[in-house]
Amino acid sequence: MAASLCAFTALSTGFSVAYAEDTYRPECFSPAPDNAKVIRYEKRDGPYKIAFVNGFAGNDWRVTAIQGAKAWAARPENKAKLAEFTVVSVGNDSAAQIAAIDNFIAAGYDGISFIAVNPTAFKAVIKRAAQAGTVLVPFDNVLDTDEIVQVNENQFELGKMKAQAVVDGIRQAKGKVEGSVLEVSGLPGNATDRDNHDGMRSVLDKEPGLKVVQVVGNWDAGTVQKVTADAIATNGQFDGVMVQEGSIGALNAMKNANHPVVPFGGDAGNGTRRLLAEGKYPGVTAAQAPVMSSVSLEAIVSLLEGNALPQKVFLPIPSKDNAELKEGTDFFPKLPDTFYTTTGYPNCFPVFTPDELLGQSPDNT
Incomplete structure (x- = not known):
């Protein structure tokens, strides 16, 4: 009918x-x-x-x-x-x-x-x-x-949240906002990528002392690692980094390049949050759950x-200040780095346990 x-x-x-x-x-x-x-x-x-x-x-x-x-x-x-x-x-x-x-x-x-x-x-x-x-x-x-x-979720606000955390971190470290920042965008042609980017730029474009280098990461950790490594090799060290998705790739590239710890706005992947907590990176993880x-x-x-x-x-944007990330609550060392730590919206129904999610295959059915 x-x-x-x-x-x-x-x-x-x-x-x-x-x-x-x-x-x-x-x-x-x-x-x-x-x-x-x-x-x-x-x-x-x-x-x-x-x-x-x-x-x-x-x-x-x-x-x-x-x-x-x-x-x-x-x-x-x-x-x-x-x-x-x-x-x-x-x-x-x-x-x-x-x-x-x-x-x-x-x-x-x-x-x-x-x-x-x-x-x-x-x-x-x-x-x-x-x-x-x-x-x-x-x-x-x-x-x-x-x-x-x-x-x-409000994709514009999600991007804005990450950029604002990076700008605030730079201001706290230097006393003013200047230098260069890396923006790792997502998959071109998607509304989410567009709105995240616009949200970031709504903050960054207000800071004349900042140079923004943008690369395309396709929301894929391997691609993000490569383009971040290439950006560091071409431009030198950055004063802040923002990644739409695949942040663990950027963090691994920074580690391999002996890049200093700088303000970082990233996603809520298990490996991402673990590395941010271990490295004491200022900034925020904000999730498109x-x-x-x-x-x-x-x-x-x-x-x-x-x-x-x-x-x-x-839906509300799950987010956490990097300085407040806690093992066993916000990241889980015994679970794969690929596990995504924001596992539900409790205002809708009980959040999923890791076992519930990991017990399902990603294959076509």
């Missing part, structure tokens, strides 16, 4: 308590400050057929996103609502991702979660999904549309059950 979509314009573009009360579980599905719509579908009976169509699968973040989705589906309270749950990764080909989503729509799937390879390529897919009654909920690399519910994949699935089920959600959901 096709879902009927109703979009309601909010009383204002900012968050308000009255508006939050009009949506389901606002403690989890919080509207972004600029959210302007509430979206609701016609209720349908379960159990549901749901798919997660991932794109790029070549880094630790994506592995944990897949494991988080599978761990969510394996919990008894969620498993009882699922007739089928399928995960596929299609690489960095937007056409391949669209084809995979179309296949699931044609197969009668009730809902599809995905990380968009290209934020501008899904207009026709959204139309086909609406016609078929398939609920789409992208997360992380979201789309440039307001027609469907999307789950994310990969298990937002599970929140996207939770949103799909909520919508299929007839609940209203904000069109644009912003």
Whole structure:
């Protein structure tokens, strides 16, 4: 049965308590400050057929996103609502991702979660999904549309947070902000990379004494290590470093080059946090938590059950001052460096244990 979509314009573009009360579980599905719509579908009976169509699968973040989705589906309270749950990764080909989503729509799937390879390529897919009654909920690399519910963190603020910590660290060390900083960006063409970069530059561009060197790390630790090593060899030592994802690669490159400890804004990978704590790097780790994949699935089920959600959901940004990182709480020496330490959003459901996540494979199912 096709879902009927109703979009309601909010009383204002900012968050308000009255508006939050009009949506389901606002403690989890919080509207972004600029959210302007509430979206609701016609209720349908379960159990549901749901798919997660991932794109790029070549880094630790994506592995944990897949494991988080599978761990969510394996919990008894969620498993009882699922007739089928399928995960596929299609690489960095937007056409391949669209084809995979179309296949699931044609197969009668009730809902599809995905990380968009290209934020501008899904207009026709959204139309086909609406016609078929398939609920789409992208997360992380979201789309440039307001027609469907999307789950994310504030990517601009995430980048800004890292850059501000680095600038503050430089000011504290030197008494003024000057020198050169390294910005390691992500996978070009993605909304997340764009917004993280813009957030960083909103801080850095206000500091005329700073020279910014930008390199592309593709959110991959191996690539980040290489481009960081090359940047150090070409430009010499930096006064601060910011990495979108794959920070352990930058830290290893700095170690190999005998680079001094400088303010560092990075991700929340287990190895990253361990090295930052051991090296006493000032700065911050701020996470785009990969298990937002599970929140996207939770949103799909909520919508299929007839609940209203904000069109644009912003989850809180998990972050920690590097000076406050603690072994056994923020990083775990006995777990792989590839383990991602932010394992859930407690405002939505109980966070995943390491065993829950590591017990799931990142393979297609």
